[in-house]
Amino acid sequence: MLPASVVARLRFSISSVGRTPALRPNLHRFAFAAPHPRRTYYGCITDSKMAPQLDPFFQKVDELKQPFIERLREAVAIQSVSAQAESRIDVVKMGHWLANQLTDLGAEVEMRELGKEPGREFLDLPPVILARYGSDPKKRTILVYGHYDVQPAQKEDGWATEPFDLTVDDKGRMFGRGSTDDKGPVLGWINVIDAHKKAGVEFPVNLLCCFEGMEEFGSLGLEEFVKAEGPKYFKDTDAVCISDNYWLGTEKPCLTYGLRGCNYYSLTISGPGQDLHSGVFGGTAHEPMTDLVTLFSKLVDSQGNILIPGIKELIAPITDDEQGLYDAITYSMDDFHISLGSETSIMPTKEATLMRRWRFPSLSLHGVEGAYSAPGCKTVIPAKVIGKFSIRTVPNMKSEDVTRLVTEFINAEAAKLQTKNKIEVALMHDGKWWVASPKHWNFAAATKAVKQVFGVDPDMTREGGSIPITLTFEEATGKNVLLLPMGSSTDAPHSINEKLDTRNYIEGTKLLGAYLHYVAEEPINKA
Amino acid sequence: MLPASVVARLRFSISSVGRTPALRPNLHRFAFAAPHPRRTYYGCITDSKMAPQLDPFFQKVDELKQPFIERLREAVAIQSVSAQAESRIDVVKMGHWLANQLTDLGAEVEMRELGKEPGREFLDLPPVILARYGSDPKKRTILVYGHYDVQPAQKEDGWATEPFDLTVDDKGRMFGRGSTDDKGPVLGWINVIDAHKKAGVEFPVNLLCCFEGMEEFGSLGLEEFVKAEGPKYFKDTDAVCISDNYWLGTEKPCLTYGLRGCNYYSLTISGPGQDLHSGVFGGTAHEPMTDLVTLFSKLVDSQGNILIPGIKELIAPITDDEQGLYDAITYSMDDFHISLGSETSIMPTKEATLMRRWRFPSLSLHGVEGAYSAPGCKTVIPAKVIGKFSIRTVPNMKSEDVTRLVTEFINAEAAKLQTKNKIEVALMHDGKWWVASPKHWNFAAATKAVKQVFGVDPDMTREGGSIPITLTFEEATGKNVLLLPMGSSTDAPHSINEKLDTRNYIEGTKLLGAYLHYVAEEPINKA
Structure with missing residues (x-):
């Protein structure tokens, strides 16, 4: 007999399928799969129900750790600095490198030109890399976004290592420009495809990728492009996931549902x-x-x-519900002061500080x-x-x-x-500010993935900053957007000594893959 | 019989001479020279007593007008921009050009090195040009200061003409970088020597020149130099004259006795x-x-x-005496608004505006x-x-x-x-601010010179700005310093289309020469 919780999900799923039967037949597959017994993964206790394909996928990711680091090393070595005219050729080279990686793995890739750069018309904007991996009408379609350009970097700026030569220290910190922002997360998606292929695990969703090369210089041309492709290339999208922000601290993953x-x-x-x-x-x-x-x-x-x-x-106004949210976040004033580089905080508590920020x-x-x-x-x-x-x-x-x-x-x-x-x-x-419901099934799926991989419930966070393309994707697709970060608060994107921890890269790859499995099967709700 | 006024001056002079007989014997020469009858010069009525040598000097200046303009053209053509490292060679070239001009006229010239430029030690500071013209112990010694470097200028900045190619328009305006600041006034002193020699008129004073090449870049090294030379090269100085500022308006000369x-x-x-x-x-x-x-x-x-x-x-506090001063100045709010380039003045009247400025x-x-x-x-x-x-x-x-x-x-x-x-x-x-007494004999002499050349009493002005070297000369020599400008308020020093009017240059040369004659003979007072 199925546990009550699964029955509840099954009912919900079936009722959803009842509304859109052609789109959700795979939910039946889930419904009849036996739930996994409680077990220990990677040293932590979890009572998440594990999707059947995750174990071999996780093992393959661990096996491929070194090749994945080498893949990141190759990517970091391409100096794809979008701000500098003289580096534009390398940005384009990076786009081609990414397209080749995706093509080699069996994705259908399109390189979309965006025309001349406004204000620097002697430069062509780098192409948007669109990729489609799988087109099974029985599967959900998940759109992921990332960027393959980076901030400028020179050793003379104060880097301890060559910024375009990925350097791994004995703590597993991988220093290099773009390691965390945003080549690591972009390669995370590629690693997920790679590991599935090599493990012989069926890919759980149809994946659409949208990787741009101008994010660090204002995402020139992207907003119009995404709006135009909303009803075209992106039309089958069921949910969107963006991995281009950071954990609030260094230990606990988060899901981000709001931006100022x-x-x-x-x-x-x-x-x-x-x-x-x-x-x-x-x-x-x-x-x-x-x-x-x-x-x-x-x-x-x-x-x-x-x-x-x-x-x-x-x-x-602040709701009663909301007050408790900030309490629950794993964060401290010490964390805040470390990121600030001083103790010149205004508010005395973490709760008040987070509310001011979010x-x-x-x-x-x-x-x-x-x-x-x-x-x-x-x-x-x-x-x-x-x-x-x-x-x-x-x-x-x-x-x-x-x-x-x-x-x-x-x-x-x-x-x-x-x-x-x-x-x-x-x-x-x-x-505009953006706030999604953290109770949406897209977030519910990601929550399960985090628990599966890291053994903890993620912090549900907002960000004080703005990622305008988030709202653009939401409006262009009409679907929920989830921000699912890979890197941690100490990664120093845009700064000297940018890094990504090996743990965040490898477990993060597992997380992205696990997310795709859970989001493939998560019952649809209306939150 | 001598007129009463001359007798009075004679008495005063003799009493002065009595105190320092070796230094002032030329006053006897003046005392026995017949005063000139009242006469008209250059279209204006004046009752100044004219020193005997001025007429031939003035005529010679008029005759030499074209060569004097050519001399300024040569000087303007040397791009002696002190701020730019790449122009340092031209600043030095300008110093040599100036030294040659002075040597050719019979002055004893020394080029004094000031060492490396602080902060840009790969550059030698340009030399200070020291010149001594005449060393007759019976004559007064007047120290004059000017600078031979200029502000940067490029045609592309908005100049109507090539900034280093002196261009004279049909109104006699001589456009060129440095024309008014400060090559015109510096050449004024050289023209004075030249005209005296060519007219065969005895030079009335011993002239000491101190011309620097770093004024537009903070007069680096000059303060220490002047202080050190106070008891040495400058030790015989009786009074100091600096021509490096501007008339308050365009028609009426001024003498400047104060700086903020x-x-x-x-x-x-x-x-x-x-x-x-x-x-x-x-x-x-x-x-x-x-x-x-x-x-x-x-x-x-x-x-x-x-x-x-x-x-x-x-x-x-404002003295009763002072209130009337501002009233008497030939200036209007229109003049102020023209120089401001707008009507965003704070004070409603010229008097209040001048008081705020001075x-x-x-x-x-x-x-x-x-x-x-x-x-x-x-x-x-x-x-x-x-x-x-x-x-x-x-x-x-x-x-x-x-x-x-x-x-x-x-x-x-x-x-x-x-x-x-x-x-x-x-x-x-x-x-520090600087205020001299406008009743000092140095000013009295200059007042007579203005009246002689321009037919009007000068405005006695202060400046809102600072010329720190003024105070340095006062302190180093212990003597009165007079600011005797050549250019007018519309000359646009430091700006595009800097110019000096031919009238200001030629009559200004006469003024500098006349000043030397009057200051040679002015009875010493203690104001």
Whole structure:
């Protein structure tokens, strides 16, 4: 007899299948498979029901550890820096390398050109690598996204090792540019296919890959591309998974279900016809820089409180349900201080810190264009300064409401200055916040995969930052998007000595594979 | 019989001579020379007493107008840009050219090396050109200073003509880098010697020249040099004249007797261990940029009022005498708005504007080092920002008092922020204000020279800016320093389309020569 829990899932599955019988026949297969007895995997106790194919897959991944590291070494060696024009040829080379890897494993690969790079029209944008692995109408189709370009890196920046020569230390830390961001996770998907083939395990889903080469330079052209392919290449997508962020700490995996948005503003103040000598003009003319700092000081205080009236009222209220969420997260103020590189935290507790990072807006002053910014002394009165600031947005803040409040407030404060300078505030760009339901079956499947591989329930996290393409995939496919990170909080992406731990790479490959098995069979819910 | 005024001067002179007989015997020569009858020169009525030698000198200057312009053309063609390492060879070339000009005219020239450039030790500093023209113990010795280096210039910056190709338009405006700052005035002194020689007029003084090649890059090494030479090369100096500033307007010459000082500060605020992503950290950590703008906003308001307590109390009170000074100056708010390039003036009247510029301190915020300063958007939280501001100082503000008040105030305001960031204020450099007595005989002589050449009394002006070497010459020689400008307010030094009007160059040459004649004979007073 089936355990009650399986019966419940079976009922749910059958009722789902009843609605879309052609799409979900494989659920029957699951329904009649005997649940695995409780057993120990990799040193941890788990009572997850294991899908039948995982054991040989996991063993194969362990066997292939060294070849997988070599695969990452090959990828890291290609200096696919998207920001540098002179490296564009290597970005393209990396795209071809990736296409070859996928083709060799039996995927159908398309290299889609995106045209010239806006602003640097002498450069072709690197191709988007689209790959389809499997097209069984009886299986679910999972779309995964990653990027094969990297941030710039030079040994002289302070790297302890050659940044494009993957170097593994005795703790298993694999140092190299792109190791964690995002070549490791991209290769994770390829490793999953490879290990399934070599283990002779049937691949559980149809996999669609979308790997871009411009993520570190603003994902130029990708948004339009994804929107256009929503009803075309991506049309069969049942769920989306992106592995391009990080665990909150170093020990416990997480699933990420929310991102803050970002409204970026310029505050332009101009007066004199040209930069002035502060000796000749100091005290006699309204100085744009003085007006700017005065207005900047009205926007936010040293405790990080946004002072613009009306912003607070746009924030979704905290529910009773929510309060407990932050408590449960494996995180400490020590973790926070380590990532901050100092103890200059505002909030006293991890809960308050996480809430400020995930579910409250923040306002940061990024800098001033047009003022003196070099070392040393210059006695200039800048004629025109452009202050840059941004507001990280959260549910339910609408971009247009934020912009209206910002503009009205700055105009009102500017009037109080009684300056003759011209003051203009403008929205430079905005990206909406994104929050998915962590109770969606896509997340439920990933939760089981984490428990299977790591023996713990993942932290359900949000991120303070923005990954605009997440929302684009959600909107283009109409499906749930899951962020399933591979790397840990200490990986230093974008920084010197970027690394990926071997454990995260190998267990992470297992996790991605296990996720595909669970998501293939997870009963559909409506969360 | 001598007129009463001459008798009075004779008495004064003799009493002076009585004290220092060896130094002033030429005053006897003056005493017995018949005063010139009232006459018209160059279309203007003047009742100045003309020194006997001026007429032939003036005529010779007029005759030599074209060669003098050619001399300036030659000088402008040498691209003596002191800021650019690649131009250093041309700065040195310019020094040699100048030395040759002086040697050809019979001056004894020395080229003094100043060693390596601090911070760019691969560069030799250009030589200081010292020249002595005449060493008659019966004559006064006048020390003149100028500089032969220039600001950078490229046609692409927006010049209407080639910046190093002197171009004279139909209004007589001579466009070219260095034309007014400071090659024109330096050649003015050389033209004076030239015209005297060619006219066969005895040179009225012993002239000492000190021409440097690093003025546009901070006069590196000059201060120490001048101090060291005070009791040596400059020891016979009776008065100093510097021609390196500008008329207040375009029509009327001025003599400048005061400069503001400058205290330049850095305000360094640091917290996080590295620059942060505003998405990940916004709202959770004290942001140095927020602290900085808050503190900056406490220093000065949009009306240019310094908000630091105690600063006002350091300012010398306005005397009854003084109020009338500003009234008398030929200047208007239109002149001010033209130089400002806008109508963003703070004060409603010329008097109030001039007082703010000349005799009140001002505080300017120059910029921020370490924050984002490029065009476009970057969502960074800068880990360390260094705000730069300076205070222009006036009598009787002492640098150390200003620094104490600034530091105490910033520390008090920083404490109110309750930030965990580290905040440090530091004095980067200071230069003292300088005020000479406009009633000193050096100024009296220059006043007569202006009246002789231009037919008007000069405006007695101060400057808002600082020329630190002025005070250095005063201290090194113990003598009065006069600023005697050649160019006008529209000359655009440091800017594109720098020019010197032919009238200012030719009449200015006459003025410098006339000044030497008057200063040779002006009775010594103690003002």
